[in-house]
Amino acid sequence: MARPKASELTERELELMHVFWDQGPQTAVDARDALANSGRDLAYTTVATLIKILVEKKFLKQTGTQRPFVYQPLRSFDEVSGRLVxxxxxxxxxxSREELLVRLLDGKKLSAKERQVLKDILDEGGKQ
Structure with a gap:
């Protein structure tokens, strides 16, 4: 399997980015603990390696010069998720966005809230 481009995130990298988006700046230990609390128990060295890769890919930045280093996101969830979609x-x-919507809604019954959100998006001309 080909290695993802520097602009792309692997599943594990994306999972780790969610920790930073949800909880803000973290040390590697804090991030490892947050993953463990959510049921994803990874070794500290694995998390540290993923953080190093995310810094190299410019998704995270290291703040401060003293240990333990704290890391924070350089890209927002909205930016990254928008690019992925x-x-x-x-x-x-x-x-075709139309084809995506057809697949998302095919055979599914929308709740009243979901219909209202969709209506609001359409009324605003697609801006959200």
């Missing part, structure tokens, strides 16, 4: 629409649905 846009890439998926291009690769899977040939750029």
């Amino acid at each position: 846009t890439d998926m629409v291009k690769r899977v649905f040939g750029g």
Whole structure:
């Protein structure tokens, strides 16, 4: 399997980024503990390696010069998730957002709240 491009995140990297997005700046130990508390128990060295990779890919930055180092996100959840969805629409649905919506809604009954959110998005011209 080909190694992901520097601009892409692996599943584990994305999982770790969620810790930083949800809880803010963290040390590697804090991030490892947060993952363990959510049922994903990884070795400290694995988390430290993932953090190093995320710093190299410019998804995280190290703050301070004294140990323990604290890391914080350089890219927001909205930016990263938006890019992932846009890439998926291009690769899977040939750029067709309509086809994505058809697949998402095919055979599914929307709740009143979901219908209202969808209506609001459409009324705003797609801006959210």
